[in-house]
Amino acid sequence: MSNEELSRDEKLVRAVQEKYHNMLEQGVDPYEWAYAWRSEINRGGFKAVDFLMREIVDTGKCVGCAACVTICPTDVFDYKDERPVDTRNDACVFCELCADVCPVLRPLDKDLNALLGFKKPVLDEGFGPYNYAVIARSKDQEVLKRGQDGGVTSALLVHALDKGTIKGAVLGDVLPENPQVGVQKLATTPEEILACSGSRYTYSPNTVALIEAMRKDIRPIAVVGVPCQVDGIRQQQYSSIRLEVAKWYQKNVTLVIGLFCSESFTHEHIKYIAETLNVEPKDIVNVNVKGKVIINLRDGREIIMKLKDFHQFARPACLYCLDYSAEHADIGVGGIGLDGWTLVAVRTEAGHKAFQAAVDDGLFEIVPVETEPRAKELLIKLCDIKRNKPLPALMPTLQERIKMGNTNPKTLYKDYNPTNGGKASK
Ligand SMILES: Cc1cc2nc3c(=O)[nH]c(=O)nc-3n(C[C@H](O)[C@H](O)[C@H](O)COP(=O)(O)OP(=O)(O)OC[C@H]3O[C@@H](n4cnc5c(N)ncnc54)[C@H](O)[C@@H]3O)c2cc1C
Ligand code: SF4
Ligand code: SF4
Numbered sequence: 387m388s389n390e391e392l393s394r395d396e397k398l399v400r401a402v403q404e405k406y407h408n409m410l411e412q413g414v415d416p417y418e419w420a421y422a423w424r425s426e427i428n429r430g431g432f433k434a435v436d437f438l439m440r441e442i443v444d445t446g447k448c449v450g451c452a453a454c455v456t457i458c459p460t461d462v463f464d465y466k467d468e469r470p471v472d473t474r475n476d477a478c479v480f481c482e483l484c485a486d487v488c489p490v491l492r493p494l495d496k497d498l499n500a501l502l503g504f505k506k507p508v509l510d511e512g513f514g515p516y517n518y519a520v521i522a523r524s525k526d527q528e529v530l531k532r533g534q535d536g537g538v539t540s541a542l543l544v545h546a547l548d549k550g551t552i553k554g555a556v557l558g559d560v561l562p563e564n565p566q567v568g569v570q571k572l573a574t575t576p577e578e579i580l581a582c583s584g585s586r587y588t589y590s591p592n593t594v595a596l597i598e599a600m601r602k603d604i605r606p607i608a609v610v611g612v613p614c615q616v617d618g619i620r621q622q623q624y625s626s627i628r629l630e631v632a633k634w635y636q637k638n639v640t641l642v643i644g645l646f647c648s649e650s651f652t653h654e655h656i657k658y659i660a661e662t663l664n665v666e667p668k669d670i671v672n673v674n675v676k677g678k679v680i681i682n683l684r685d686g687r688e689i690i691m692k693l694k695d696f697h698q699f700a701r702p703a704c705l706y707c708l709d710y711s712a713e714h715a716d717i718g719v720g721g722i723g724l725d726g727w728t729l730v731a732v733r734t735e736a737g738h739k740a741f742q743a744a745v746d747d748g749l750f751e752i753v754p755v756e757t758e759p760r761a762k763e764l765l766i767k768l769c770d771i772k773r774n775k776p777l778p779a780l781m782p783t784l785q786e787r788i789k790m791g792n793t794n795p796k797t798l799y800k801d802y803n804p805t806n807g808g809k810a811s812k
Contacts, residue, residue, distance in 0.1 A: 394431060395431065395432075395433045395436070396436075398426065398431055398432045398433065399432070399433055399436045399437050399440075402422055402423050402426060402432060402437055403437060403440065403441065405422040405425075406419065406422035406423070406437075406441070409422055410779055410780060416492060416493050416777055416779075417492075417493060417495070417496050419491070419492040419779070420486065420491075420492050420495075420626070423437060423482055423485050423486075424482070424486070424626070426482070427482055430480055431480055432480060432482065433478050433480060434478070434480070434481070434482040434483070434484050434485035434486075435458075435462055435463075435472050435475060435478045435484055436472075436475070437485055438454060438470075438484050438485050438488060438491070439470075439472055441491060442488055442490050442491060443469055443470060445783035445784060445785070446702065446703065446783055446784025446785065446787075447490050447703070447706045447778055447781075447783060447784065448468075448469050448470070448490065448703060449489070449490060449614040449703050449704070449706055449707050450468035450469060450589055450591065450614070450703060451489060451593065451614045451615050451617065451618030452465055452470070452591055452593045452594050452596075452615070452618060453487040453488060453489065453593070453617075453618030453619070453621055453622055454470050454483075454484035454485075454487060454488055455470050455594060455597075456593060456594065456596040456597055456600075456618075456622065457483045457484060457487045457622045457631055457632065457635075458483065458484055459479065459481060459483070459629065459630075459631050460474070460477040460478065460479050461474060461477065462474045462475060462477050462478050462484070463484070465591060465594050468589045468591070468703070470484075481629060483625075483629060483631070483632070486621070486625045486626070487618065487621035487622050487625050488621070489614065489617040489618055489621055490706050490778045490779070491779065492777075492779065493777060494617060494620065494621060494714070495624065495625065495626060497624075498620060498624055498714065499515065499714075501624045502620070502624075502714060502733075502734055503734045503735045503736060504516075504517070504733055504734050504735075505517035505732065505733070505734055505735050505737070505738050511762075511766065512765075512766035512769055512770065513710075513711040513713070513718070513731065513762075513765045513766055513769045514709075514711050514712070514713030514714075514718065514731070514733065514769070515713065515733055516718070516731040516732060516733045517732055517733065517738065518731075518732050519729065519730060519731040519732065519755045519762070520729075520730050520732075520752050520753070520754065520755055521536075521724060521727045521728070521729050521730070521752070521753045521754070521755055521757065521758055521761070522536055522538050522727065522728055522730050522750040522751065522752045522753075523535075523536030523537060523538065523726060523727045523728065523750065523751050524536060524537035524538060524540075524541040524749060524750060524751075525748070525749060525750060525751055526541065526749070528580070529541045529544070529580065529583070530726070532580055532583035532584060533583050533584065533728070534583065534584045534585040534672075534674060534721065535719075535720070535721035535724065535726065535727060535728040536721075536724075536726060536727040536728035536750075537583065537728070538719060538728035538730055538750065539583075539610060539643055539645075539719055539728070540579055540580055540582070540583045541744065541749050541750070542643065542717075542740055542741065542744050542749075543555045543557075543573075543579045543608055543610070543643075544576045544579050544580065545740075545743065545744040545747065545749055546608060546641065546740055546743075546744075547574075547575075547576060547579065548576070549743065551606070551640070551641075551740070551743070552606050552607055552608045552640065552641060553574065553604050553605060553606060553607065554572050554573060554574040554599060554604040554605075554607045554608075555572075555573045555574075555579055555607060555608040555609070555610065556570070556571075556572055556573075556592055556593060556595040556596055556599060556607060556608070556609040556610070556611075557570075557571045557572075557573050557579065557582040557592055557595070557610050558570065558571060558582060558586060558590030558591075558592045558610070559571035559573075559578075559581060559582045560582075560586060562668070563667070563668050564656065564667045564668060565586075565667075565668065565670065565671060565672075566586050566587065566588055566655075566656045566667065566670055566673060567586065567588055567653065567656070568586040568588060568589070568590020568591070568592070569590070569591070570590070570591050570592050570593070570594040570595035570598075571592075571595055572595040572598045572599050572602075572604065572607075574604060584672055585645070585672075585673070585674065586673075587650055587651040587655065587673050587675070588650060588651060588652070588653055588655075588656070589612075589650045589701060592609070592610060592611050592615060593609065593611055593615045593618060593619065596609070596619075596635075596639075599638075600631075600634060605637075605638035606637075606638050606639070606640040606641075607638060607639055607640070607641075608639075608640065608641035608642070608643065608740075609639055609641070609642050609643070610643045610644075610645065611642070611643075611644060611645065611712075612644070612645050612647040612650065612712070613644055613645075613646075613647055613707065613709035613710065613711070613712040613713070613714075613715075614647075614707050614709070615644075616642055616644040616709075616712045616714050616715045617709065617714060619635065619639060619642055620642075620714045622635045623635045623636045623639060624636065640736060641716055641717075641736055641737070641740050642714075642715045642716045642717075643715060643716065643717050643718075643719060644711070644712020644713075644714070644715025644717070644718045644719070645712065645718075645719060645720065646710055646711050646712065646718060646719065646720030646721075646722060646729075646765070646768075647707075647710065647712075648704075648710060648768060648771075648772070648796075649700045649701055649704035649707075649795055649796065650701045650704060651696065651699040651700065651701060652699050652700075652701050652702075654698075654699050655673075655696055655699035656670065658695075658696075658699065659673070659681060659691070662691070663681070663683070663689060665683060668684075669683055669684040669685070670682075670683060670684075671683060671684050674721070675693060675696075676721065676723055676725070677693060677723060678690050678691070678692065678693055679691040679692070679693055679695075679696055697794065697796055697797075698794070700794055700795050700796050701795065702784055702787070702793040702794070702795060703784075703795075704795040705775075705778075705781065705787075705795035705798060705799075706778035706781060707772065707778075707795075708772050708773055708775055708777070708778075709772060709773075710765075710768045710769040710771070710772045710773075711731065711765060711768075711769050713733075715733060715737070716732075716733055716734040716736045716737030716740070717730060717731065717732055717733060717734075717737040717740070717741060718730075718731040718733060719731075720765070722761045722764055722765050723760065723761055723764055724758060724761055727753075729755065729758075729761055729762075729765065774799070774802060774804065775799045775802060776799075776802075776804070781798075
């Protein structure tokens with residue numbers, strides 16, 4: 387089709403794509419990339435959904451955070467198989483919000499950290515801005531038993547709900563027939579929060595439940611998510627373009643708890659466990675990773691499998707994620723090799739308020755983080771591995787990785803050295 391025959395919408399999308407790619411190729415400051423589409427906002431008529439689908443979803447670079455889905459004021463997207471689907475593409479009102487909130491298209495705005503309200507003094511030792519860190523576990527035996535590590539996340543949420551500081555929490559629940567598959571959940575009772583405890587290593591679309599929270603006007607709310615989801619939330623709250631929907635998130639998402647995350651696994655890992663152990667997926671009650679993979683089965687058995695056998699199941703999209711420790715959360719949490727305890731990094735004033743209120747009410751057993759120096763060392767090392775990669779826009783697409791013969795997010799940049807031409811290993 388000649389350029390003259392293209393619709394005005396299509397011409398504009400192609401023009402923005404060209405501008406964006408020119409910026410990438412010419413080494414323009416990444417914080418300027420958003421002007422490729424933001425410059426169109428005043429002219430009007432730029433269909434950002436088409437741009438987003440082509441640049442991020444069709445290239446396999448979408449991490450699945452659902453920010454585009456939950457920000458869209460006209461409900462253009464469905465969410466299926468860890469991806470947005472532009473089912474109602476024609477409903478697009480050219481607001482550009484979906485492109486603006488995508489954490490893969492560009493780095494988060496430079497002024498974000500100033501807006502998040504980090505608690506002072508702000509420390510930075512290589513796992514994101516924070517004020518203090520402790521190792522904690524719930525004193526409530528039921529919460530501790532259900533929790534993935536020390537149950538701190540669930541205990542904090544139940545406490546906030548009891549105190550009325552939140553009215554609900556956006557979490558991940560599980561499918562009864564396959565408890566390692568996560569589904570979004572808007573929890574509004576302590577029982578619902580506790581039913582969501584534990585970790586699923588498949589990608590759980592927690593943040594899709596924000597739509598339900600907004601529709602039912604349940605607020606204020608807390609959100610629990612892996613770092614890509616935390617970034618998606620922050621983009622929705624604080625991205626430069628302002629609309630009512632962004633203000634809703636800013637005002638009503640009052641606590642964001644981010645889970646440390648190297649990568650999630652594809653659904654194939656459940657099949658692998660089931661076949662290796664000769665059990666049904668429904669009988670795999672819990673999976674935990676502590677340098678080895680610990681599997682708890684419904685019949686009470688605990689089975690240890692080798693972590694290296696699970697590397698093949700690392701989700702390819704996780705390559706495009708540079709954040710291990712949920713650097714933009716109010717509180718970052720992880721098990722980080724500890725047995726039955728959660729490492730808690732309190733980052734913002736909001737995080738401190740929630741955590742301190744629970745501490746004051748005697749919810750936790752707490753030990754100083756210094757008692758486990760290896761946990762902090764490991765945390766810094768794992769952050770470093772993820773940070774030391776090019777920005778996703780400068781990485782190969784999934785199709786290119788398939789041609790290179792490497793779709794594993796853990797190995798492509800294993801030998802990457804940004805100071806030395808930055809060659810990725812095949
Ligand atoms: C995919 C994944 C990878 C992780 N990788 C690491 C790691 O490399 N190192 C590390 O130290 N910690 C990692 N964690 C975090 C760790 O497993 C615990 O979630 C964390 O220590 C909090 O424990 P807790 O007992 O306080 O949480 P709990 O009280 O058990 O609460 C856990 C919360 O996580 C939510 N949740 C469960 N599965 C998911 C999911 N797939 N996506 C989003 N939310 C979910 C639940 O809804 C629940 O609210 C990972 C978690 C996930 C989900
Ligand atoms: S990474 Fe998030 S915002 Fe970007 S396309 Fe995927 S789901 Fe949408
Ligand atoms: S590694 Fe990143 S993209 Fe993958 S699930 Fe974790 S936070 Fe999301």
